[in-house]
Amino acid sequence: MSQIAFVSGASGLIGVQLLHQLFKNEAIDWVVSFGRRDLAFKHQKLVQVKVDFEQLEKLNLEDEIRKQNMGGDKQPLLKALNEASTSIIAFCALGTTIKKAGSKENFHRIDHDYVLNFARMTIRLGAKRFLYVSAIGADAQSSIQYNSVKGKVEDGLKRMDFDYVGLFQPSILLGERNESRPGEEIGKVVMKFVTFFGLFSKYKPIYDHQVAKAMVQKALNFKMTGNETISSSEMHKMTK
Template sequence: MSRRIAFVSGSSGLVGMKLLHQLFQNSEFDWVISFGRRNLAIKHHKLVQVAVDFDKLDQVDLRENISNQNMGGDFQPLLKALESGSARPIAFCSLGTTIKQAGSKENFYRVDHDYVINFARMVMGLGAKRFMYVSALGADAQSSIYYNQVKGEVENDLKRMDFDYVGIFQPSLLLGERKENRLGEEVAKIVMKGVTFLGLFRKYKPIYDHQVAKAMVKKSLEGENSGNETVSSSEMHKMSE
């Protein structure tokens, strides 16, 4: 029997956590495999957590890792699907940080670019044909803003990979409960809420984390999609109405 599996990275982040819950609730997905530096403090019968070093994703043995967690035999159907090739994996990536959190531009690039591409290569090797990526409004490899430039480079590199479909989601300012307080973002959200209320700059209207997650899952299941598609923040608003 064919089983649909979600490969997820960035699960501990704002969008990533909401993405997990969307995938748990969606009957189309039998299993959700989360790749992260450490395990999350959540449990669900669909969830399998795999602790990884994102610098060494090429060394990950997924089946062995799952086998080591299969003490009660609950993951046997998943292992059979992976071994037989009957699994239909779809990859979701919301990896990202800030230059302040990373400590330097070099560290930021490693997380926001290299780790994303490493993850994409790994899941392609595991049979994923569809890849959903959380980018940012304004992403452009030619941008003078370093953050947008890196996001644009990632988009370009993903488009060159041999996926059947790459969905690139470009949210505006994200609303949701963050672990850390970003004062600049909070001020910007207040300003943009007022501006969009007046009907100006609608494409910059802030969007909730769960709206982005919902759009990603919805697009991932539209089997007729192929090639590369950029989904704007305003489109995500419409998809979640």
């Protein structure tokens, strides 16, 4: 049985680490990345598909792959996409900040609409398992927009027809970002100090590769079904 991973948000902090985890896992045969821009690296498992997240319902994945199949190396993937025994697992690490998005409206479009659009597309293409990078404090009723949007996405995913939905709620993320976030850097220092003394342990900062590793572990545990929320503390325990 072939196993294919669909990934969105692959250029981000967790997304990059997620690709590395999928590349080295022998259970995954192909990794299809969906993004607005090409990634800066290549791998024999990786197929990149450029998309408009506002029009994913129009995407013909097989046509896009055929355009890259000039040498015939993508033929096994095309065959696998049409086999009933193939397992497709979707991973979503899409996300931004209000500052980077430029407005609350743009932030909502990217962190909410694009995520749910991607989820609907993966169902149409045969995905049965969906794993999403949410955030600690996600709550649809929160007065904080960031937490509210994440919570609304979680609620939307729970209502979709997946066999399994994994909602990962990391605390402050550690890792090498492309852009500087001064407020987050201060938060990292403060929370490292506080958690050192055993206070607020659930807010202990977590590395990007730990989140990615936990996501792949859960994705390949086919005994797990239904909706599951994975806390930052649990991810720490899973990746010791």
